[in-house]
Amino acid sequence: MDKIRIHGGVPLRGAIQVSGSKNAALPILISSILAETPCTFRRVPDLQDVRTTFQLLSHLGMTAQFDALQGRAVLHAPATISCEAPYDLVRKMRASVVVLGPLLARFGRAKVSLPGGCAIGARPINFHLSALEKLGAKIELEGGYVIASARKLKGARVGLEFPSVGATENAMMAAVLAEGDSILENCAREPEIMDLAGALRAMGAKIEGDGTEAIRIQGVSSLHGCDYQVMGDRIEAGTYLAAGLATGGQVRVDGLGAPELESVLVKFEEAGATVVRNESFVEVAAGGRPRATDVTTLPFPGFPTDMQAQFMALMAVAEGTSVIKETIFENRFMHVPELSRLGADITIRGNTAVVKGKRQLKGAPLMATDLRASASLVVAGLCAEGETLVNRVYHLDRGYERIEEKLRALGARVERVK
Numbered sequence: 136m137d138k139i140r141i142h143g144g145v146p147l148r149g150a151i152q153v154s155g156s157k158n159a160a161l162p163i164l165i166s167s168i169l170a171e172t173p174c175t176f177r178r179v180p181d182l183q184d185v186r187t188t189f190q191l192l193s194h195l196g197m198t199a200q201f202d203a204l205q206g207r208a209v210l211h212a213p214a215t216i217s218c219e220a221p222y223d224l225v226r227k228m229r230a231s232v233v234v235l236g237p238l239l240a241r242f243g244r245a246k247v248s249l250p251g252g253c254a255i256g257a258r259p260i261n262f263h264l265s266a267l268e269k270l271g272a273k274i275e276l277e278g279g280y281v282i283a284s285a286r287k288l289k290g291a292r293v294g295l296e297f298p299s300v301g302a303t304e305n306a307m308m309a310a311v312l313a314e315g316d317s318i319l320e321n322c323a324r325e326p327e328i329m330d331l332a333g334a335l336r337a338m339g340a341k342i343e344g345d346g347t348e349a350i351r352i353q354g355v356s357s358l359h360g361c362d363y364q365v366m367g368d369r370i371e372a373g374t375y376l377a378a379g380l381a382t383g384g385q386v387r388v389d390g391l392g393a394p395e396l397e398s399v400l401v402k403f404e405e406a407g408a409t410v411v412r413n414e415s416f417v418e419v420a421a422g423g424r425p426r427a428t429d430v431t432t433l434p435f436p437g438f439p440t441d442m443q444a445q446f447m448a449l450m451a452v453a454e455g456t457s458v459i460k461e462t463i464f465e466n467r468f469m470h471v472p473e474l475s476r477l478g479a480d481i482t483i484r485g486n487t488a489v490v491k492g493k494r495q496l497k498g499a500p501l502m503a504t505d506l507r508a509s510a511s512l513v514v515a516g517l518c519a520e521g522e523t524l525v526n527r528v529y530h531l532d533r534g535y536e537r538i539e540e541k542l543r544a545l546g547a548r549v550e551r552v553k
């Protein structure tokens with residue numbers, strides 16, 4: 136299993152290009168199930184989760200071509216495909232459950248394995264299922280599978296109990312081909328939802344209000360192929376910016392607008408960083424040792440749960456004590472015992488972590504546990520003195536394209552070892 140070896144203590148300096156967003160690319164690739172002619176997607180990041188998505192779509196009988204160097208994918212769902220997403224694929228990647236909506240909408244049936252537990256919490260799919268039921272689907276649970284069917288989905292008013300990202304995506308992809316109008320309420324407002332809506336509009340869907348809590352959709356009878364470019368990855372960008380600040384450096388990330396990252400940038404400023412916001416790049420510069428800054432994770436436009444672990448790594452070297460509260464997932468502090476191995480002083484009380492900043496962390500061997508937890512270990516390792524070896528790098532490969540290469544471009548001493 137690959138490991139990442141880091142010799143910490145070098146302030147990161149320079150600029151990198153952000154990759155296409157993982158969390159936008161996955162549902163956008165899956166949305167091609169809805170289109171009758173081929174879809175071309177650009178700026179698709181070469182990530183393990185993207186490869187799993189191609190495997191899943193190929194398993195359904197779709198044709199999938201991916202030019203990883205160009206970040207270009209061409210996908211086509213013929214008139215008949217298999218509608219079953221098996222356990223082996225859904226287990227690898229929970230986002231696979233968003234095939235439910237498009238399969239139901241275009242083919243009238245779907246059999247999708249329940250995703251099961253996940254390292255960062257229970258993550259059930261009850262909100263997805265009740266939204267699809269409101270659109271007229273019949274849902275049964277059998278042998279660990281969701282079996283959904285509908286002769287024709289019907290437009291409806293769908294109120295989500297919580298602004299779940301995945302449930303909003305499933306409901307949108309179901310409603311675009313439903314008969315009549317739908318209003319989806321209490322929707323997730325994440326930029327990735329707007330990107331999915333953009334891709335669907337490029338296929339001929341009629342959607343308004345994405346980015347607000349109410350999305351209005353006028354069902355159409357069919358969708359066609361499109362040529363669409365995926366947005367930049369705000370979490371990847373935030374991770375490199377956090378690494379820049381934690382090491383006392385200056386980092387610019389190109390290919391992403393500042394508004395998507397605003398809640399994180401505000402916290403970087405509170406921690407003493409200088410932030411330059413531009414339409415196509417964001418730059419941060421450390422103003423000495425970071426200051427302790429409290430954070431509570433919330434749905435967008437609040438502070439993203441996917442940046443919580445990396446921000447905690449920054450706070451581990453801050454001056455003073457910060458309080459980090461996780462409200463989205465119930466078990467998302469798995470990075471804490473690993474950060475402690477580097478000498479961080481962090482106490483967990485329920486859904487809150489109290490971080491007493493240390494002037495200096497010391498390198499150690501670490502174990503990655505999930506995607507963003509692993510990213511926080513890399514951030515901490517980059518500012519720790521001496522060598523840090525992060526094991527189980529496959530977690531990072533799920534969401535960070537060419538991470539060692541990008542870090543090296545910023546001056547980090549990082550290598551992948553077998």
Ligand code: UD1
Pocket residue numbers: 157158159161229230256257258259260261262263264297298299300301302323327440441463464465
């Ligand atoms: C997506 C992101 C993930 C991010 C999360 C929150 C992708 C591929 N993943 O995950 O990186 O951390 O949004 O911003 O885009 N819940 C239920 N029942 C449901 C659905 C969700 O109880 O039917 C709960 C979850 O357990 C969790 C919370 O709602 O506690 C938020 O989940 P959700 O917004 O659905 O996250 P995902 O779409 O899984």
